[in-house]
Amino acid sequence: MRAVVVNQWGGPETLTVAELDRPAPGLGEVLVRVHAAGVNPVDWKTRATGGLIEWGAVPAVGWDVSGTVEAVGPGVTVFRPGDEVFGMPLFPRQAGGYAEYVVAPARHLAPKPESLTHVEAAALPLAALTAWQALVDTAGVQPGQRVLVHAAAGGVGHFAVQIAKALGAYVIGTASAGKHDLVRSLGADEVVDYRTVRFEDVVSDVDVVLDGLGGETAERSLKVLRPGGRLIVLPGPDDVPAETGAVRAEWMLVDPDHLGLREIAALVGRGALKPVVEAVLPLAEAAKAHELGEQGRTTGKIVLSVA
Ligand SMILES: NC(=O)c1ccc[n+]([C@@H]2O[C@H](COP(=O)([O-])OP(=O)(O)OC[C@H]3O[C@@H](n4cnc5c(N)ncnc54)[C@H](OP(=O)(O)O)[C@@H]3O)[C@@H](O)[C@H]2O)c1
Numbered sequence: 001m002r003a004v005v006v007n008q009w010g011g012p013e014t015l016t017v018a019e020l021d022r023p024a025p026g027l028g029e030v031l032v033r034v035h036a037a038g039v040n041p042v043d044w045k046t047r048a049t050g051g052l053i054e055w056g057a058v059p060a061v062g063w064d065v066s067g068t069v070e071a072v073g074p075g076v077t078v079f080r081p082g083d084e085v086f087g088m089p090l091f092p093r094q095a096g097g098y099a100e101y102v103v104a105p106a107r108h109l110a111p112k113p114e115s116l117t118h119v120e121a122a123a124l125p126l127a128a129l130t131a132w133q134a135l136v137d138t139a140g141v142q143p144g145q146r147v148l149v150h151a152a153a154g155g156v157g158h159f160a161v162q163i164a165k166a167l168g169a170y171v172i173g174t175a176s177a178g179k180h181d182l183v184r185s186l187g188a189d190e191v192v193d194y195r196t197v198r199f200e201d202v203v204s205d206v207d208v209v210l211d212g213l214g215g216e217t218a219e220r221s222l223k224v225l226r227p228g229g230r231l232i233v234l235p236g237p238d239d240v241p242a243e244t245g246a247v248r249a250e251w252m253l254v255d256p257d258h259l260g261l262r263e264i265a266a267l268v269g270r271g272a273l274k275p276v277v278e279a280v281l282p283l284a285e286a287a288k289a290h291e292l293g294e295q296g297r298t299t300g301k302i303v304l305s306v307a
Pocket residue numbers: 040041042045126127130150151152153154155156157174175176177179194211212213233234235236252253254293296297298299300
């Protein structure tokens with residue numbers, strides 16, 4: 001099978017397409033024929049340095065996939081060959097999602113939302129699960145609460161706006177002015193142009209901040225929280241500011257949980273969640289997809305078309 005591998009940790013040019021043996025599903029595992037693979041910042045961050053990921057013998061990046069079950073290993077009862085599935089298997093261990101086939105524990109996958117193409121479904125797993133696990137599992141957002149989503153037009157942000165809205169929250173997003181119409185169309189009640197306005201000057205009494213930027217944005221976000229408020233920081237544990245007053249600040253790592261995927265698929269099914277896909281590139285152009293993503297300006301998601 002064709003798979004994108006990393007020759008040595010470094011720039012996008014270190015990604016190459018290799019011929020590898022097609023993996024076989026073991027006990028409790030599913031072999032998925034990948035139709036599309038989603039691209040996430042963790043893909044290029046780990047391509048650059050290896051990061052904290054547990055790699056296999058041949059480093060192969062990528063986690064988000066949507067495809068068709070090709071075969072199941074012994075003991076798998078929830079999927080059969082031919083089922084259409086999506087997920088982000090094995091994270092934070094190597095999955096090798098930029099490939100024609102991946103093997104996944106059965107419970108790292110869920111049925112693909114029927115209304116979506118494989119390209120759209122591959123945009124969902126890591127970014128939408130992050131938003132779901134931050135807002136629902138971690139912060140327990142309740143109807144009427146005020147939620148501030150930074151980088152609201154990005155991969156995680158555009159899902160977080162929609163999920164927070166579906167939970168009944170009052171949603172505020174930060175984005176550059178050209179993206180405000182999109183962020184509003186996703187359900188944001190207010191959008192702040194972070195390039196011309198300091199968000200802490202115009203936003204207050206927030207229950208939950210979801211911060212995909214870290215650094216000084218995380219520090220400044222503490223000022224907008226009400227007592228008891230929660231700041232969830234995504235880039236890394238070093239981005240979490242020291243807590244001040246009666247607020248909680250923490251880093252969260254996404255988990256490849258099939259229950260969250262099923263909740264996300266249900267939201268898609270009832271029209272409350274829709275991925276925005278900015279660019280689709282062929283598998284062989286994974287390096288170009290990384291170059292594009294690393295500019296940090298992505299609206300929604302970048303996806304690789306595999307099949
Ligand atoms: N901990 C975890 O489990 C986890 C999971 C997922 C993601 N992450 C991390 O979370 C971060 C975000 O991921 P992502 O997939 O959402 O990234 P992304 O899609 O690459 O984010 C791009 C977006 O960021 C916006 N942006 C850049 N600077 C901004 C600023 N100062 N204020 C507001 N918006 C700004 C850009 O909008 P403009 O063009 O308008 O600037 C663009 O739309 C990454 O560091 C990623 O590694 C962590």
